[in-house]
Amino acid sequence: xxxxxxTPLYQQVKESILSRIADGEWAPGTFLPCETDxxxxxxxxxxxxxxxxxxxxxxxxxxxxxxxxxxxSILDSDQALFKFFQIRxxxxxxxxxxxxxxxxxxxxxxxxxxxxxxxxxxxIEPGAAVVRLRRVRLVDHRPLFNEYITVxxxxxxxxxxxxxxxxxxxxxxxxxxxxxxxxxxxxERISAMSASVEDAKRLSIEPHTPILxxxxxxxxxxxxxxxxxxxxxxxxxxxxxxxxxx
Amino acid sequence: xxxxxxTPLYQQVKESILSRIADGEWAPGTFLPCETDxxxxxxxxxxxxxxxxxxxxxxxxxxxxxxxxxxxSILDSDQALFKFFQIRxxxxxxxxxxxxxxxxxxxxxxxxxxxxxxxxxxxIEPGAAVVRLRRVRLVDHRPLFNEYITVxxxxxxxxxxxxxxxxxxxxxxxxxxxxxxxxxxxxERISAMSASVEDAKRLSIEPHTPILxxxxxxxxxxxxxxxxxxxxxxxxxxxxxxxxxx
DNA sequence: AAGTGGTCTAGACCACCTT
DNA sequence: AGGTGGTCTAGACCACTTT
Numbered sequence: 092x093x094x095x096x097x098t099p100l101y102q103q104v105k106e107s108i109l110s111r112i113a114d115g116e117w118a119p120g121t122f123l124p125c126e127t128d129x130x131x132x133x134x135x136x137x138x139x140x141x142x143x144x145x146x147x148x149x150x151x152x153x154x155x156x157x158x159x160x161x162x163x164s165i166l167d168s169d170q171a172l173f174k175f176f177q178i179r180x181x182x183x184x185x186x187x188x189x190x191x192x193x194x195x196x197x198x199x200x201x202x203x204x205x206x207x208x209x210x211x212x213x214x215i216e217p218g219a220a221v222v223r224l225r226r227v228r229l230v231d232h233r234p235l236f237n238e239y240i241t242v243x244x245x246x247x248x249x250x251x252x253x254x255x256x257x258x259x260x261x262x263x264x265x266x267x268x269x270x271x272x273x274x275x276x277x278x279e280r281i282s283a284m285s286a287s288v289e290d291a292k293r294l295s296i297e298p299h300t301p302i303l304x305x306x307x308x309x310x311x312x313x314x315x316x317x318x319x320x321x322x323x324x325x326x327x328x329x330x331x332x333x334x335x336x337x
Numbered sequence: 338x339x340x341x342x343x344t345p346l347y348q349q350v351k352e353s354i355l356s357r358i359a360d361g362e363w364a365p366g367t368f369l370p371c372e373t374d375x376x377x378x379x380x381x382x383x384x385x386x387x388x389x390x391x392x393x394x395x396x397x398x399x400x401x402x403x404x405x406x407x408x409x410s411i412l413d414s415d416q417a418l419f420k421f422f423q424i425r426x427x428x429x430x431x432x433x434x435x436x437x438x439x440x441x442x443x444x445x446x447x448x449x450x451x452x453x454x455x456x457x458x459x460x461i462e463p464g465a466a467v468v469r470l471r472r473v474r475l476v477d478h479r480p481l482f483n484e485y486i487t488v489x490x491x492x493x494x495x496x497x498x499x500x501x502x503x504x505x506x507x508x509x510x511x512x513x514x515x516x517x518x519x520x521x522x523x524x525e526r527i528s529a530m531s532a533s534v535e536d537a538k539r540l541s542i543e544p545h546t547p548i549l550x551x552x553x554x555x556x557x558x559x560x561x562x563x564x565x566x567x568x569x570x571x572x573x574x575x576x577x578x579x580x581x582x583x
Numbered sequence: 584a585a586g587t588g589g590t591c592t593a594g595a596c597c598a599c600c601t602t
Numbered sequence: 603a604g605g606t607g608g609t610c611t612a613g614a615c616c617a618c619t620t621t
Contacts (some may be wrong), residue, residue: 099590125606136592141607157607158600177583179526186439278580280425281573283547301529301547306576326528330552333579334524335422345609371587387588403588404619448608590616597609 104133105143112163122160123153134146178230178324179332186230186329190260193225197244197251209241212308220244222251224258227293228331229300237293237323246272246317262318263309271315280306281331286323294325303331350379351389356411358398359558361517368406369399398558412509412519423475424570425578432575434474434482435508443490443497444470455487457552458565466490468497470504472538477574483539483569492518492563508564509555519564526552527577532569540571549577 108123117123124132130140144161147153154164178186197220198204204218213221222244228236240262242250247270259265265273284304291298302323309318324331344462363369370378377387390407393399400410424432424542444450445466456463468490475484486508488496493516505511512518530550537544548569570577 101590127606138593139591141591144607155607156600157598158605160606173581176579276580276582278578281527281549281577281579282575283549283570284572285547301531303527303529303549324529326530329528331527332524333422333527334522335419336522347609373587385610388609390588399590402619404586404618406587561619585619585621587619588617590614592603592614593612595609595611598607600604602603602605 100135101139101142101146104135104140105146107133108143108147109152117163119163119165120242122242125160163322176334177332178235178329181328181330185332188228188230188236188260190258191227191229191234192255192258193227195222195224195251195255195258197222199244205241205243209319212306213241213243215243222247234294235325235329237290239321241319242317246270266317270291274309274314274317275312276314277307277309279308284323286325290323290325294323296325296327300325300327302326305331346381346390347385347392350386353379353394354389354393355398363409363411364517365411365513365519368408408554412513412521414476422580423578424481424575426477427574427576432476434476434506436504437475437480438501438504439471439475441468441470441497441499441501441504445490451487451489455565458552459487459489459562461489468493476519480540481571481575482493484538487565492516509540512563519558520555520563521558522560523553523555525554530569532571536569536571540569542571542573546571546573548572551577558566 098123099165111117123129126137126140126144129144130137144153144155148155152162153161155161169254176314178188180186196203199220200218205213205215205221207217209215209221210217210219216222220243221241224238224242226238226240227234228238244251245267249271257294266274282302282304285299286294286296286302288298290296290302291300294302296302302325305320305322305324306315307318307320309320311317354375356574357363370389372383372386374389376383379386390399390401394401394407397410397412399407401407424434426432427547442449443466446464449460450464451461451467453463455467456465457462459467461467466489467487470484470486470488472484473480474484490497494514496516509520512520528550529547531545532540532542532548534544536542536548537546540548542548548571551566551570553564553566553568553570554562555566557563
């Protein structure tokens with residue numbers, strides 16, 4: 092632990108703890124040894140060890156409970172990643188959309204596999220096997236989103252056979268628990284468009300009503316694209332809310 | 338500085354330094370006294386003072402140069418705050434919008450002062466004195482945004498008399514340098530709408546074309562709202578791009 | 584050589600939770 | 603009461619920049 096002089100001690104300790112978490116030595120939800128024990132084990136001072144834990148806590152990998160101990164964080168991606176990224180009513184109130192799943196299916200080849208757009212986003216070959224989920228999301232019992240979700244079948248074996256009623260509202264938790272796919276970053280492209288005939292039908296609006304189109308690609312911890320999602324959103328009485336912090 | 342036992346010392350020091358920056362005692366780009374002097378002034382230990390500086394550095398308020406000193410950050414807000422928040426072409430290339438300023442004016446009272454919406458966003462009284470800037474922003478020489486910017490006159494004394502051609506493209510730099518107003522956070526509401534007659538004229542499109550409407554409110558270091566901005570954006574061949582990191 | 588920030592230590596005391 | 607994390611101190615030494 093004192094070998095390299097180039098990298099600071101607290102950095103080395105931090106990385107060691109991180110790999111021990113990644114290797115499963117300390118599972119999410121379990122408590123680490125107390126600070127004095129860890130300091131003894133790593134042969135560093137209390138302060139140095141604390142600096143490592145402080146940084147990991149700041150990065151949400153660890154959660155500390157005063158008087159109790161330090162635990163490995165259980166990542167709640169839906170809340171952590173999309174916390175500053177919400178649907179709100181005009182009055183500013185946050186909303187919690189519910190889902191109505193319409194169809195789930197899988198396929199490969201030119202007609203049923205990944206389109207060029209999907210292949211590009213997911214970094215797979217056009218025509219590769221994918222699973223598609225169609226759903227409508229409702230806010231205050233009113234249909235607001237029309238969603239088209241595509242994931243590579245290879246990463247989600249068996250997803251296509253899950254009954255529609257068993258697919259939960261918060262997909263990313265589900266992905267983590269059932270398929271060990273943890274969403275860690277995402278990007279989104281937002282533009283305005285006219286409602287299609289299907290949007291009109293699903294969202295109970297006139298065709299050509301202006302709606303938002305959001306194209307989202309999600310990545311896992313290693314940076315592999317794992318989900319492509321196109322959302323058509325009706326912004327009548329609602330809006331997309333984003334917070335930025337410097 | 339030792340009065341309250343409830344809030345940690347480093348927190349008090351941090352907030353004190355923050356207000357001294359906000360009050361202009363240490364302008365952006367200037368160096369603070371060295372750590373030992375500051376520790377002496379605040380009657381705290383080196384470590385406690387460092388913790389305050391560490392947090393401010395992490396929040397990009399200060400920038401440290403080993404061997405030289407600690408300086409107040411020159412925030413390039415357009416790059417720092419809106420770094421993951423850009424206009425992109427369909428091919429994914431980033432763009433750098435330019436501006437055509439149309440009108441700048443100030444006023445107060447029922448007709449020319451803050452509207453209810455502006456007053457609400459800026460936390461001022463309806464009818465309070467404001468300065469308004471109208472501009473069109475161009476990407477690749479094509480008008481894409483129609484912008485309506487409103488700021489409280491009190492914070493921007495003399496802004497209304499600045500010649501249009503002297504108002505730069507990157508407003509937040511300008512605000513910091515000329516008015517000591519540093520944008521530190523923002524929120525944005527995004528929705529879809531039909532282009533108005535004015536949008537059609539300014540953006541060379543048909544009325545009722547679907548466009549994005551973005552309502553942005555910016556806040557300074559202390560959390561005071563300092564700018565309200567409504568942008569109408571044509572998303573033909575371009576989109577709004579957002580990155581999220583867990 | 585002098586001055587600045589960066590790392591690290593050893594030890595003290597406080598606040599909170601559990602038993 | 604005992605154990606945990608949270609705060610704070612005083613001092614040492616290192617790395618970098620300037621004079």
